[in-house]
Amino acid sequence: MDSISLRAKAILARQVNHECDCKSDNENYSDDEERSSKYRFVSALSMSGGNGDNSYSTNSLLQKRVLSKIKTVLVENTKEMMTNLDFPKCIKIADLGCSSGPNTFLAISQIVNTINVFCKECNQNQPEIDCCLNDLPSNDFNTTFQFLTSFNKKLTQEGSCFVSGIPGSFYSRLFPRKSLHFVHSNYSIHFLSKVPDGLEKNKMSVYITSSSPLSEYKAYLNQFQRDFTTFLRMRSEEMVSNGRMVLTLIGRNTTDDPLYRDCCHFWTLLSKSLCDLVFEGLVSASKVNTFKMPFYDPTKEEVTDLIRKEGSFQINDLETHGFDLGHSIEDCSLQPHRVKSGQKEASCIRAVTETMLVAHFGDAINIDTLFNKYAFHVSQHATCTVKTTVTLVVSLIRS
């Protein structure tokens, strides 16, 4: 294909996806081509499917706990949405980044039950509810839909509820204009659409660490700004006026140093584990140098600033909660707790990264060995108390 038709194809692809464009077409085209061949593994981004020992479905207790913490936010926003929209006869809900497993139905059942109970309390007819579960096309939707029967049993009131899967990136348009009443997304929008360029100077590290050059932080922040703004713009087109959106994502506490991440940050421990494999001659350093996470942990100020600048949403509330991967273990009283916790934390990170690691390293890496190292590094940080990672919960009203 000649360069003109390639460029035309790239422009067409962006138009179809309605992506945000801050640079010229030529610049975007060459940047994206270079990055997508360098960081090809990003297209494999999806949680480990199925329901085996290493699957996301089995290792998503941390995300489940987060969902239980935000219950009140979901309930309040759902009730306010119903009142402000004067009890519509048909409600369309979307869970973005639903993944494979039961968590998506926890959130959806919370919203559906609130709508039905609230309608009864207010002597209103129960609406028909359209529940759309979105994730990337590579997501294991089959595993998710196996939880549909238990979801139906959890619904407290009789009512019509229709569940469907919507494959596609939430950085593109997914729904018709002005069709959505309520949008929810848990632990998904900290994933970027791509790895930014300009990270070459930081060797042997999959993400920003305290020793990264400042340019690395700027590159990640810039990509997050572009992606989050696109996300808001797409949803602003899809949502009805006075519709609600509740977003929960991993963020960081503000410190004077934008590079600061605590020594036991989950990506720092993954970098350390990969380095161990390099020192043991099991993986090449050059391969590790080109594995970077498509992820950014914003501060609440960065999130607020972008919402204000995009302009379609009013911030109803923004909360910060603690984050503890150690809570991905069910019984913290077990001894030796830290060892068990180390394995659980390793399993949690493995379920999120294995598809990308395998896509990048192929047979060169033994995933079991890598995550045994990870569990060991967790156990070495048993006494760390300073944590910079937090969970951000923001609720928005479509103006």
Ligand SMILES: C[S@@+](CC[C@H](N)C(=O)[O-])C[C@H]1O[C@@H](n2cnc3c(N)ncnc32)[C@H](O)[C@@H]1O
């Ligand atoms: C950690 S999981 C969270 C899943 C679920 N919401 C929960 O609470 O357990 C993050 C999900 O976001 C999805 N994701 C990441 N980027 C996405 C994108 N651009 N569009 C749609 N889904 C995306 C991933 O595939 C993954 O399933």
